[in-house]
Amino acid sequence: MTTHSRREVITAAAALAGAGVAAQAASAATSGNAGTAGKATIPPVVHHVFFWLKNPKSKDDLARLLTGLRTLGGIETVKAIHIGVPAETEQRGVVDSSYSASEILFFDDVAGQNAYQVHPIHKKFVADCEHLWERVVVYDVKPAPTP
Template sequence: MTTTRRDFITTAAITGAALVAGDALAKPVAGDNAMPKLLHHVFFWLKNPESKEDLEKLIAGVKSLAAIETVRSIHVGVPASTEKREVVDNSYHVSELLGFDDVAGQDAYQIHPLHKKFVDEHQHLWSKVVVYDALAV
């Protein structure tokens, strides 16, 4: 069986593509899809939980925090209607999960004018706030 130059180039290209694809699947994805190093998870309980207006104001305020330069990712949510289990606390009304590159980024966020403005303009809406900060290991 003779192999033509065209057959050789085609086989080499397919093999190269397969190796690159396999290599990409074997390594963690870098860049925009990488998990931030520090996660800042905040849970809010509304003073007036029946107020749709208060809920909407708080959600809008939390979403405005995405404009802070050190915020790498943001997820704003409300309790999911998942299975009720003893270990699940869904008593909160709004949560925010912010991602940062490092502790310095989170520190800068805490003193940023937009964060301070958010607290000043929205703290009257909540009765309780709980924060969990986690650094990747």
């Protein structure tokens, strides 16, 4: 069985974020996060959040959460956004698909991520949706130092 570090998982998820990331990241200023030939440069600070709904079988609750998450793309410091639900991939010991939804937000720097935390859109999202979830796990990631 192959195991992967959190960084590898986050990097793979970021690579899958798609055309929205590629379009936005192309104009984003980055430092120390150069892509390889044919790959988009991804903004260097990643905020990845996993949500577990109180009522995981409720399609309405999931729809409300996803709608709320989509509003976060309106925050100026968010350079790209990916919102998703667990994929029907092969179940392996390292795969946790127990969550209901996730968001991946990309920022140019930690200051941008800090501004996002106190932004009125983010605060409204929390106020409107926190009653839906029972658990939230956040991974904030920055580029690893180069050797």
